[in-house]
Amino acid sequence: MKKNKISKDWIIKQHRDQYFKNSKSHGYRSRSAYKLIELDNKFKFFKKNKIIVDLGCYPGGWSQVAKENTDKSKILSLDLKKMDKLQGVHFICRDFQKDETKKEVLKILGEKADVLMSDMAANTTGNKSLDSIRTNALTQQVIDFSRFVLKDDGVVICKLFTGQDFLEVKDLAKKKFKKVDFFKPKSSKDFSKETYIHCKGIKTL
Template sequence: MKKNKISKAWINKQRRDIYVRKSKIDGYRARSVYKLIEIDQKFKIFKNGMVVIDLGAAPGSWSQYLSKIIKSGKIISIDLKAMDPINNTIQIQGDFTDLQVQKKISDILVKKSDVIISDMAVNTTGIKNIDSIQTGELCIKAMVFSGNNLSQNGFFISKIFMGGSVNEIILLGKKIFKEVKVFKPKSSRKESKESFIICKKLR
């Protein structure tokens, strides 16, 4: 009964959400795309010809947005889950934390990537500090990988949850990158602790 009530509340919230409605009209698979669009509008990141790695890509709205901009570069999309195909993307199904999967990604790169984005998140427990720490661990792994696989002036962008290990993540970011900012897009739900770390230029 309780579960039923929760799912009804969730469905109603989705119906009221303007970004859910807009994503259906615009043909995107998830409302998350508007977070990436806002980040791109603010930090001017994506250009045709770039090599971009999209971590935690399913169902694929971020990769859909990238594929509209990047026609002649390379988009590599990774997720635990299978995804429907998207134009100009190479899709890898696997666990990013598995070093074999990371090697597979590095092997596809003919040159260092220009941008690495991560929207990876564990299934939330509802306990905000635990969610923050577990998703933070994914962010840290993606950041370390970026340190080895990004070009000198590259960007690393990742979902974080405020609280938990966020200070540790920002400190690590400042060790690896020259510029580090935290940005919460308007389309990120207000009640959520979600934010994004935007890192630029390797040290």
């Protein structure tokens, strides 16, 4: 039993170290950057001249990847925490759940977005079920947010957990979008219930 625990800890540590070290050597602000790279390799949503919104962007790894992969695009990133300046990225320190944030996002962009991405997680409480419910509630709010700020043929990429409420999020996404897929990047820890949803094309009727 003890041996199993030690070997699991060792695997977890190696896993963390690999992506952590890579993020330092590639200059990414977070190891999460690799998850977005894998998500884009899978779904190919980053293109030239697009409008991208990064919800819960701090410290900025996803915004860096978006900037690198979308020539001449407009990137608007927001978080409750202040993000250090990132060249070519417009940052606002806001709570995405506030009604006025939707209006402000649209005002800054001047038109609706092509890609709405979110790596947001609720603050952890130590209770895994509760954390999963709270993060999946955020995911449902992101889907709701997309109705206001996303073009009809736009894409949502968003973190969620395969725990409680997963099916509820999936049903909501299928009700609102023409195409819904799930993908867990290799850089996401195996033992974590974290996965990502990819939604494309708002259902207009």
